[in-house]
Amino acid sequence: MKKLPIGVQDYKEIIEENYIYVDKTKYIFNLIDSGKFYFLSRPRRFGKSLTVSTFYYLFKGEKVLFKDTYIYDKWEFKEYPIIRINLLDVVNESEKELKEGLLKIIKDEGKKYGIEIKNDHYKYAFDDLIIELSKKGKVVILVDEYEKPILDNINNKEMAEKYRNVLRNFYVTIKSKDEYIKFVFITGITKFTKTGVFSALNNLNDISLNKKYATMLGYTQEELEYYFEDYIKETAKDIGITEYQLLKEMKKYYNGFSFDGEQFVYNPFSILKFFEEKKFRNYWFESGSPSFLSKYIEDKKITYEDLVKNTVSSDDFTTREIEDANANIFFTQAGYLTFKGKEMYGFEEEYILDYPNLEVKDSFSRLILESNYKVEIKEIKEINKTVWKKLKNNDIKGLIEEIKKIISAIPYNLHKKEEKYYHSLIFTIIASAGIDVKAEELTNLGRSDLVIDFDERIYLFEIKVDKSAIDAINQIKEKKYYEKYRGKEIYVIGININSEKRNIEDYIIEKI
Secondary structure (H helix, E strand, C coil), X not given: CCECCXXXXXXXXXXXXXXXXXXXXXXXXXXXXXXXXEEEECCCCCCHHHHHHHHHHHHCCCHHHHCCCCCCXXXXXXXXXXXXXXHHHCCCCCHHHHHHHHHHHHHHHHHCCCCCCCCCCHHHHHHHHHHHHHHHCCEEEEEECCCHHHHCCCCCHHHHHHXXXXXXXXXXHHHHCHHHEEEEEEEECCCCCCCXXXXXXXXXXXXXXXXXXXXXXXXXXXXXXXXXXXXXXXXXXXXXXXXXXXXXXXXXXXXXXXXXXXXXXXXXXXXXXXXXXXXXXXXXXXXXXXXXXXXXXXXXXXXXHHXXXXXXXXXXXXXXXXXXXXXXXXXXXXXXXXXXXXEEECCEEEEEEEXXXXXXXXXXXXXXXXXXXXXXXXXXXXXXXXXXXXXXXXXXXXXXXXXXXXXHCCCXXXXXXXXXXXXXXXXXXXHCCXXXXXXXXXXXXXXXXXXXXXXXXXXXXXXXXXXXXXXXXXXXXXXXXXXXXXXXXXXXXXXXXXXXXXXXXXXXXXXX
């Protein structure tokens, strides 16, 4: 069996050391065959660095590395001079350090070709390197993590803007030296805005939301089953379930990322770690959620409904800088939300947002409980166990009593009287336990507040504030929210919140 390339981002190492390579060279060929300047944004650990590395060896002309790939007999494999920039290599404790770091990268890139760059200004040094390298042939420029200094300072608007100005001056060189350039590929986590880092580089083709490249990064269902066939068989046997059951659970846990609202992919890192450990865990989220995330949630008082209640358009991603963007735009680019469908308004497309899968929903909900509702981590773990056990035993009354205990422990000054506050809070409590819970689930007559799908049982919740549990359960019956779930064991739960007492006052549970 080929090895799992966990943490391996160098294309040459993957091929030569017998790691699995999921062939994405068809997309790469289409890009170099049809254009010149490209930008692609994707969440962390999605294969951006491996893609940059693949371009690197392709333009180095190392044909033997591409044997058995789509591009092997379609590309000339001529060697081009390459400038490779990775902003992970840059220290950015200050504006001065950022400039010095960029300058060092340029000078080091020159040394690889025996070129000494004497200019000590980071922007002009970049100019000189492109011109000097072009004497050896048209230049290829590959940029990874283009905006890292800005993201590191997302909670410091003043510093983020200073770094943006530095990077803007740096990257504009790419446009001004167009005549010397063969190909440009730039990648990062966030899409660029009309006034941001690439405002002067207006010839960049942003393919981030382009349907043709929606599955360029990440694993499709077909790729998962083809390239990891042996691991699927081995893991199913090890866990003691059928391959069909394994794939069904993997899809629920790790699939669901979409960059066009129609096609869905798995997060590569989670899949590789899952096959290594053969356990369903939250690998991607726990592998390094940005340190600023908790503070961002706390400062903006993020709730689930803030993230998903409104659709977004492609323009929403380019009108504001990331530190000023709405929370749902930021979290979509970071990978914590994704496109779950599209709606058309005339010729305008709007995207429906939600968590991509159980892994992200579970982990992110825990983070919201901790950051926004001030629930301690050790308490969250106990809550998760209790919620799971109550549902496992079909103890709905016990589940609601547990939710009441959790709500009563939240500081009074954090409570709000709106229904949406309690919708989000109860959703977050349940989701943090890794339960398959959905909010605002559509039916032909409306939206049910919460739906839990657990062990072939369906639990439908309607939540009211300062009304009655009878009103809530009557709405479920009148709207027949349960009809779409016929064939399963169904329970309907009406809940009323007393806004003065800041907790559940009464509830009704019925089996349909």
